[in-house]
């Protein structure tokens with residue numbers, strides 16, 4: 001990374017490490033910083049593992065560590081953990097789960113990896129791709145069998161690039177249900193989540209070993225903990241406008257559909273410590289964000305035959321390629337908008353999705369009895385529109401028509417800290433930090449370095465598989481430390 005405004009600030013206190021300014025006021029006590037040494041003081045508690053962030057990644061890690069009877073805490077900045085996970089549709093792809101097998105679908109993690117590889121044109125980090133696709137089925141099975149998350153396999157259509165049905169969701173089909181279920185599991189098992197705790201300091205010794213963290217409480221006090229391993233599960237930089245402008249210029253003016261906590265903290269810490277970043281151009285966009293409602297309209301409608309038409313009445317891309325790259329195509333149209341056009345059977349399909357119903361309740365769906373009425377809603381020439389619909393190579397749409405005005409949105413970033421297949425954060429020279437781990441949106445994903453590499457579900461794949469693997473690695477580090485007496 002060169003010349004980045006966000007990469008040459010001055011918030012770290014380390015003598016040798018580069019420092020980072022992620023565009024907060026210098027007086028912001030909660031700005032991420034690196035402290036050298038070990039947090040000292042009688043009131044500073046020690047826990048084997050500390051997790052920063054309690055979204056899907058952090059809670060999965062906490063549950064897995066708790067299962068292994070390893071004390072840990074997930075520190076969460078918000079009063080109620082939500083993160084982007086709660087804003088998501090909650091769809092998680094996995095190959096080889098018990099649920100998928102019960103549905104009669106037999107495939108291996110390798111088949112799933114092949115679909116991701118194809119979508120990224122071979123640019124996804126191969127060892128991580130293998131690790132995530134192998135870990136996700138056991139992770140979902142454990143969450144189901146041990147923690148009561150009742151995953152179902154989505155039916156009726158395939159998301160772009162998935163050759164078989166492998167998308168799992170809870171019966172409610174929402175990310176808020178997924179977060180609710182993870183939190184209930186944490187409560188039930190005693191996995192500790194400390195809310196109102198915004199981590200702002202990482203403590204690091206001269207061997208690059210993370211020794212603890214400092215976190216700001218709502219009353220302004222700063223509390224500290226010592227730890228033997230740290231998992232960064234605080235997602236990426238989609239909510240940091242300056243970083244988005246710098247790194248994803250095509251999304252600079254796009255709506256952001258994710259959580260404000262995606263502020264780039266993990267990247268700032270990583271840079272200050274000398275960590276390597278990877279795939280910083282990768283992200284999940286979405287070409288179907290209803291305006292002005294600001295709501296997700298399921299891409300299932302496009303996959304089943306809906307089309308996107310611009311303000312001139314013209315179709316402008318192949319909708320089946322994927323909703324992520326569609327964000328860029330839509331933003332390139334006049335006014336940065338498009339119309340999702342579909343008919344009655346597709347309306348019925350859309351109504352199977354809670355986020356579609358929410359958009360409909362908010363007034364996003366416009367019914368049009370005739371093509372003339374549809375042209376009037378779009379504001380285009382009837383003859384042009386007629387030709388567009390007649391020449392469409394998709395399923396023939398018949399009146400009555402329905403239209404939703406949409407724009408392209410940024411959902412979350414897929415670039416971040418480079419990690420090995422055990423979720424250990426790597427230094428710029430490729431060697432792992434001794435006890436610093438990352439998963440989910442804090443780390444690089446498996447979508448390569450561009451918007452078109454995002455295969456639907458790569459976000460929660462990284463979060464849940466990443467949390468699962470990071471917990472396993474942290475558990476091994478703790479066990480190793482206990483056997484060598486290297487535990488503080």
Ligand SMILES: Cc1cc2nc3c(=O)[nH]c(=O)nc-3n(C[C@H](O)[C@H](O)[C@H](O)COP(=O)(O)OP(=O)(O)OC[C@H]3O[C@@H](n4cnc5c(N)ncnc54)[C@H](O)[C@@H]3O)c2cc1C
Pocket residue numbers: 052053054055056057058075076077078081082083084085086087088089090091092093197198199200233234235257258259261262263265284296410411412439440441442456457458459460461463
């Ligand atoms: C509208 C929408 C729909 C989506 N749908 C899907 C989908 O169906 N399937 C899919 O795979 N992906 C989907 N995604 C992407 C998916 O939501 C994310 O990839 C995933 O939730 C990331 O999980 P995470 O645990 O890494 O981050 P998050 O869920 O964002 O959790 C990070 C947590 O860290 C906390 N945090 C941040 N900084 C700090 C700090 N300094 N101290 C303490 N806590 C901190 C945050 O408050 C947050 O709770 C969607 C995204 C959006 C926006």
